[in-house]
Amino acid sequence: MTVPVRSFGPRDVEFLVRLMDIPSVSPLEGGEAGQTARAQELFAREAEARGFRVLLARAPGPEVLDAPEVPLPVRSFFAAAPGLLAAQPSVVVAMGAPDAPAGRRLVINFHMDTVGPHLPPRLADGVLYGRGAVDDKGPGVAALAGVAAAFAREPAIAGAVEVRLCSVPGEEGGAMGSFGTRWLTSLGQVGRLTLFAEPTGRTFMDSSTATMTLRLRVEGQDSTDDHPEQGHNATVALGFLAARLAGELGGDRADGSRVTVAGLETGSAHNRVYGSGQLLLNIAYPDTGTGALMRRRVTDALAGARGAFRAAYSGNPLTRRVADDWDDVVRAEWLKQGLPTLANRDPAMEAVLRGAGLRRHTPATDGAPFTCDAIWAGGPGRYVCVCGPGRLDRNGAHTEREHVAVGDLAAYTDTVRRTVLRFAHAVGAPLHESTLEETH
Template sequence: MTDPTGGPFGPSETEWLLDLMAVPSVSPFEGGKAELTRDAQRVFLDGALARGFTEVLHAGPPAAFLTGADVPAPVRAAVLADPEGFLAAQPSAVVRMGRPAAPEHRLIVNFHVDTVGPHIDPRIADGVLYGRGAVDDKGPGIAAAAGIAAAFAAEPWLAGTIEAQLASVPGEEGGAMGTYGTRWLVDSGLTGRLMLFAEPTGGRVMDACTAAMTPRIRVAGSDSTDDHPAGGHNATVALGFLADFLVRRLGPRAQELGAKLCVAGLRTGDAHNRVYGTGELLMNIAYQDRRQAVLLERELEDLLRQARAEFAAAHAGSALTERLVADWDEVIRFDWLKRGLPVLDNRDQKMEALLGAAGFPRHDGLADGSAFTCDAIWAGGPGRYVAVCGPGGLDTHGAHTPGEFLELAELARYARQIKDLVVRFGTHIATQEAER
C-alpha cells in the first residue's frame, strides 16, 4: 500500500525506508555493532541525494567534545576505549534543500537512525509496516524527507527564501541521550527558527521534554557455593532489598514532585547452585525541571545511607546475610551513569500557529504526564522553537517491543503535513522579510 492520494510518500520512498530499516543499526549501547550506524547513514544519504537534497555534513564530533561530566558514562567509556573508531562509526548526516540560510530562515527536521535492540527485519502486511524503526524513528524520518522534497518541487520559490535541513542523528537510544548526535549539531550552529523532532507523538506537538538521570548500585563482594551460602556477599539479596526499599521510599517522593521513577535492570547471575557476590541495579529517574533533579539526587543518596541500617535490622540473626551486613560499606557501591542533563520547555505563538495550521496541534505533555525524554533537550535556545512531533505513538505502536509497527497511511499523512508545514514556513519568512 502507498499514498492513495498520490502524495509525496510513494513506492520509491517506501523502498527507501525498507532499505534503511533492513540495516540493523541497533545502538552500540543496546548491543549493536557501532559500524552499522555508519552503514545506515549511507543508505539515508544516498536516498536523500537521489531526491535532490544537498549534503551539509556527514561526520561525528571530536573526542574532546565528549569528556564532560554531563556526558553519560557509557559514552565516555566507549570514546575513551576507541576515540577515532567509535566516533567514525557513529556519524551524523545532515542534508538540505534551498539556499544556505541564516538560522532564522531555517527549518530543521531531526530524526535518529539508531534503534533499540534486538533488530527486527522490516515487512509490510495489509498496509502496515512492521520492524525495528518503523515508528521509532526511521519511518517518521523518511516520511519527513518525502514531505520536504515535495514542498520544494511544488513551490520552486522556496529555494530562494528558506533552507530546510533534515538531520539524521545517532546516539539517541541506549542512554546516549543525543550527546554525540543532536547536541554536537546544535553546538556546531546547525539550529533553526523551527526545529521539529520527528518522534512518535500521535501527530501532536509537544514543546516540553523531560530529562533523565540514571543511578547505578553495585555489589562488589565475594561469591560462594550452595554448600556454603553464608560464605558470600549475596548480591541478589542486597540488590533485591534495595530495589524494594527505593520503590517504597523514593517512589512516592518522585511522584509527589512530578517525576517518574523506574527501577529497571537487576543483574547478578542465573545459576541455581551458587551465591553471587557481584551484581548491579539500574534505575532511571525522569524529571521535568532541574529543581526536581537536585532534590531527588539528594534524597536518593540520603536513602542509600539509611538502607544499611534497615537491612541490618531486617536481617538480624540471619547467618545467610551476616557477612553482607558486616561488610555493607565495603561492598555496596553507588555512582551515576548520567545526570545533570537539561530539560526542554519552550513556547512560541507564531510557530505554534504554523504547526497547528499544518495539522499538528499543540499538546501539553507535562500537564498529563505524556511528555517523554529524547534528544530534543539539547536544541532549546533563543530565537528558535523546538517541537517534538511525529506519527504513531510510543505506547500505541509497539516502540521498543517485538511488535513495533506503523500504518503506511500514517507515514503518507505525515509526509503531506510536512510538505504543508514547509510551505507555510516559507510563506511566513517571505512575509516577514517583506514587512521589514
C-alpha cells in the same frame, strides 16, 4: 509494491524498506557500528537524488565525549573501542536558501540508529513492520518527502528559507544524543523552528524530560551453599534496596518525575551465594530543579536503607556479613546525570504549527512527555518541539511488534509539507493565497 497514497508513494516506501533493511542497531545495543554509516550513506544519496544539498556527512572526534554530561557507559564504551566512533556519522541535508540566517531556517531531526535486535522489514495490508518503522526511520523518510513536496509546491520559497534535515546516530542505547544531536547543535545546526520527528500521534510536544541513572553495586565475596554465612549476599542486599527504593520513590509524583527500579543482576545458580551484583535505578525529571531534588531524595533513601538493613538482617547468619560490611561492599555510582531538559513556548511558532493543522500535545490526553534528543536543541530565538507519526506505545517501538501504517506516514508527510509552507509564510516568504488555504 504499491501504496494508494500519492503524498507518500511507492518510491518513498521502497526507499524506506531499503533503509530499514540495513541493521543500524546502535553499537551500544550490540549492533555492528559500520551499519549505521551504511544507512547514513544511503540516506545522503537518496536526499541528493531528490534535490537536497549535503551539508555535512561525518562523525565527530573523540573530544565530543569529554563533557561531564556524556553518560559514563558511553564514554567507557568508546574508550575501550575508540575506532567505533568514526563509524557513527551524522548527515545534514538541506533545501532552499543556503545563506538564510537561523531566523529563517527550519530544522527537522531524526535518528538513524535503532534498538536491537534487528527486525527485517515487511509490508502487509498497508502496514510496514520492522525495526525503525516508527522509531525512527519511518518518520525521517516521511519528513524528507514532505520537505521536497513543499518546495515543489512553492518553488519561490527556495530564495527565502532553508530547511535542514539532520539524520543522527546515538539516540538509542542510552547515548542520549551525546555524539549526534548534541554535537550538531554545538556546530550551529539549529533554526528558528526545530522539529524532532519522534512518534507523538502528530501532536507537537514542546517539553521533554531528561533521565539520570544510578547503579548500585555490591562488591563482596562469594560462598558456596555449604557455608552461605561466609558470603556477602548481594542478592538479598540488592533485593532489599530494590523493594525499599520502589516504596519510597515510586508512585505518582506531582513534580512530574518518574522512577524505574530495574536491572537487578547477581547470578542464577542454586548452590552459591553471590557476593557481587548490581541494581539500576532510572529517574526521569521534567526540569533540572526537580532532578536535583530527586538526587537528594535518592541519597537520603540510601542512607535510610543502610540503617534499616542492618537493623533487620545483622542478626541473621545468612546476611550478617553483608550487613556488617555494608559501607565497604555497597557502592552507588551515577552513570548518567546533569542532562538538560526541554520546556519552551513560542506563540509565533505555535501559530505556525496550528496553521499547519497540528494541536499542542496535552499530557492529560496524549501521555506524559518523554525523553529524546530534543533536550539539546533549545536556546534563545529557537522553538523546539517533538512531532511525529504513530505513538511509541501503540506502535510497539522497541518491541518485536514495531510497525507503522503507511497512511500515518503519508499524513505526516503532508504535515511536514504544510509546516514548511506555513513557516515560510511566517518569516516573510511570498506564498499564493491558494497555497495557504491548502495548509489548513
